[in-house]
């Protein structure tokens with residue numbers, strides 16, 4: 003501002019502290035209708051103007067007018083632009099968030115963890131963001147120490163903003179047989195700069211062994227629909243449902259990657275993260291998963307089999323689970339592949355040459371490279387590898403897990419009705 007004034011050859015008469023409204027305290031100067039002057043002194047208390055946003059361009063503009071200096075075109079444009087930025091609707095939705103999705107292990111993408119902060123002062127935990135479930139639960143000070151192996155825990159008693167949800171409990175069983183249960187607090191909760199106050203944080207009082215052995219995962223953050231939430235007797239909202247109303251746009255995106263960190267973004271779609279166009283398909287939100295229909299598949303360079311495949315986009319599941327007919331078509335192209343009862347799924351020699359797997363979203367095509375499908379040796383150092391494509395028989399739903407999701411940029415659009423968008427990257 004000083005420079006602006008100097009440019010105008012004006013003394014740097016800085017305007018009074020912007021946004022103050024001068025109010026009298028009743029000892030006026032007697033020429034209004036206030037009480038007669040007492041000691042010839044007057045004091046005026048200043049008060050902040052609520053929701054006032056300083057607007058530099060407008061301050062300079064006012065000065066030009068005050069001194070009768072012609073206002074240059076550029077300044078008029080700046081005033082118009084900055085006014086638009088601070089307009090009521092522009093002010094209303096200002097929130098977005100962005101956080102890394104890091105593989106829990108450097109060799110296989112078994113799951114991805116994302117840093118979050120809970121409480122006051124903030125406690126940082128690493129959670130598995132899971133679009134296949136809708137409970138936000140954490141290892142906590144209520145978790146038996148015998149079930150904790152290196153995880154960070156949330157201690158509500160160390161947070162001045164934690165509140166127990168009296169009488170509320172939760173209990174969840176996942177498809178791989180893992181399970182956890184406990185009680186519930188609300189607290190301030192933030193992901194990548196996006197804060198929700200009063201988020202239901204489900205504290206584990208019991209976790210099953212597979213959670214104990216996943217030492218870098220301090221809990222799950224459900225991004226399914228809140229209808230799946232298990233808190234009883236009063237179901238709670240997911241972080242996304244709580245944050246949605248203040249997001250610039252009611253969306254979150256998943257950009258998972260093969261053996262490297264990706265990102266979850268909330269409230270915006272980052273054009274730098276994808277190529278071509280995002281193709282949207284409808285979502286069936288009952289019973290609570292992001293359920294959509296794929297338009298078909300192809301094995302390697304084979305022709306595309308156009309056939310609707312209903313399935314869920316599940317960031318919390320490592321592999322892809324599809325109908326047997328598709329798996330037979332795929333693994334018959336893999337030398338030495340068998341569906342092993344011993345290992346519980348399709349295995350093959352790690353030295354085998356694998357075809358890619360392509361799935362359709364409308365007219366768009368997404369190809370999972372062979373490297374993603376040669377998932378991991380069945381046991382440390384084994385020459386037999388477990389496939390990234392497995393059978394959905396016995397699950398009841400087809401699942402597009404991380405093996406598929408990391409081949410795309412995925413937009414979870416929470417408008418009514420919800421939809422899911424897919425783009426290549």
Ligand SMILES: O=C(c1ccc(-c2ccco2)nc1O)N(Cc1ccccn1)C1CC1
Pocket residue numbers: 134135136174175176177178230231232291314316319397399401
């Ligand atoms: O693990 C679950 C899963 C997630 C949430 C719930 C649940 C119960 C009550 C509320 O949510 N139940 C699941 O079972 N998978 C993935 C999966 C992977 C492997 C086998 C079976 N399934 C659900 C998304 C399908």
